[in-house]
Amino acid sequence: MAVTSPPMDLRGHEEENYLNWAYGVKSWLLTTDHKRIALLYLVSVTFFFFLGSLAAFLLRIDLMTPQGDLMTSDHYNRSFTIHGVIMVFLFLIPAIPGIFGNFLVPLMIGAKDLAFPRINLGSWYVYIISGMFIIAVVIWGGVDTGWTFYTPYSTTYANSAVVLTVLGVFLVGFSSIMTALNFIVTIHKMRAPGLTWFRLPLFIWAMYATSIIIMLGTPVLSATLILAGLERIFGIGIFNPDLGGDPVLFQHLFWFYSHPAVYIMVLPAMGVASELITCFSRKRIFDYKFIAMSSMAIALIGFLVWGHHMFVSGQSVYAGIVFSLLTFAVAIPSAIKVFNWTATLYKGTIIFRTPMFYVLGFIGLFTIGGLTGLFLGALATDVHVHDTYFVVAHFHYVMVGATVMAYLGALHFWWPKMTGRMYNEGLGILSAVIIFIGFNLTFLPQFILGYLGMPRRYHVYPPEFQALHVASTLGSTVLGIGYVLPLCYLIWSLRFGKEAGPNPWGAVGLEWTTTSPPPHENFEKTPVVTTEAYNYHPFEEEV
């Protein structure tokens, strides 16, 4: 492999890559290169992440005092709604597929691009338009329904920009469908010669499973939002009990998408974990097929558990029992993954680099988040902790603890590939540690608060809860510092970072066989795959 040359700066004698292949705003906004689209997603997703975080931070400051001195109750409702809407639809769902899926799926399977590059660009534009809808909602004064838009409150009583928000969420569904369709078709039809299904990297399996969920789930949400929007505008009463409609039906339809949607958020993170753990253990992954198939099992069983969100919504007890049982079943494939990652670490040649810190944090936080999910899946326990901070803590452990940790791990792992530059290792490890500590400080108190009976979405609370709320707010400050830190040193690395070279981690996988940053057409010639994935040799001398 030739010595890589400076990627970002002057157009001198450097090797041609996807970043210097063409210049100008137009070459970015009209690009069909999956790698450039990934960077477009990176910038926009980061923006919305910090916007959503800002809303969360306002909530935490407000909750420092029992009577909530910062905001009125109405503003509080609008803040947590916009926090949820932005984080779920504009950050968690598009983050890993939009950035790393777009960047890596063609590279990992040895293709020149995704199957439908123009649809891929279209997905980013649709994402941006829907993001503008959401920003318009914020300027308009916000929306106060919660990100779940439960009827009939959202359709009849809410006095805020419900239709605009629903339209934004409806649109972003198109964006994820376009991405998912691209991934499914690309993985089926464009693999390099010799790359059989069971030689695929596990990140690809995770993307495939995620895409299936998106294809099957998102249209149902679209249909539901169409009906809810029509009801809001015309008052046709589909979900309004006053007019003979059934609000629980809305919840069924909503969670038919939105429960699988949590797997849309966490499956890509699991795929990232499989990549990173093998690389930094220098060991073949423990039981490849079980991990690959557990992704598919999650995609399948994940569609059969939505009713556990409605244990207290007037759903029949028998349905509740079945949903509870299926909820326990869906924990099995997740547990398989955790055990296999741990078994991969066992007797591995563990190398402590920044991405490894993130992914180890991921495993720990995901385990707590996953296990507390079983508390909620159990019928009797759920009645006690339903709609309390226990639920809030649980899904933040999965969504923020696990997914964001893995997202940042992926960012630190593939950053050298995407930009050709290394970041400061010491700061990287520091940020991983700060985030881990800050996260636990923020959300562990919320488990206790919830168990003691603090309901979610409440603006004022009894004074005896104040100590734990203050602890949580302090933790969120630490967490915020941890999130801003990578933003600074990663941007710094673009200009001043060391050159990464094609394979700074000594990782296997097709994406590491090409230069960093990769050339416009990814590979000089189409690679041929002859070995299984993760062909690491534990005691080999490393770079």
Add this chain to the structure above:
Amino acid sequence: MAHGESSLVAPYFKDIEQQRETNTLGMWVFLVTEVMLFGGIFLVYAVYYFNYHDAFSEAGKELNLVLASINTLVLLCSSLTMALAVYACQTDKQKMLVTFLTLTLILGAVFLGIKGFEYFEKYEHGLIPGANFHYEGEYPLQASLFFGLYFAATGLHATHMIVGGTILAIITVKAMRGFYTSVNYDTIENMGLYWHFVDIAWVFIFPLFYLIER
């Protein structure tokens, strides 16, 4: 021929066959999402039909069966002409291709025209929930649900017809310039798949709303 073929293949595919297979799989995967989209609406309809059986069968009689039957026939014919267009493209019969694409387009427009008249009729009878609802029957509340779902389902279907028709018009113009041949017929084939899907969606809507309880 070999040169002509290579200019049709996008640079990220290895040959035209891979490109064709990829495009067709893409359309099939897209149709899966469409099934789920219409499926969601049909599910809601099924739930309320089960709950308000009497009201729904009473309200269903307000729909214009004659016009809808004609429309079903029109749409089925358009599926036939679309299928013949695909056949014409695969066998390189250029004139036949343009003829059948144009016929499909006309039949689609006829369908939308009749549908538009039906909507107008509903407006005149005061059967549009939220706009001017004056239903005389025994269960006005539930009838409002019925008509709400009727407009949601047929409106969604009509939207698909309009989008499909627009794309079909573009394809027809390109076909007139001889763009599609027996080598790259996949666009026509995929247009056909979409058209047949929209047709099938109507084949579900028609009995659910018009024929049920007649």
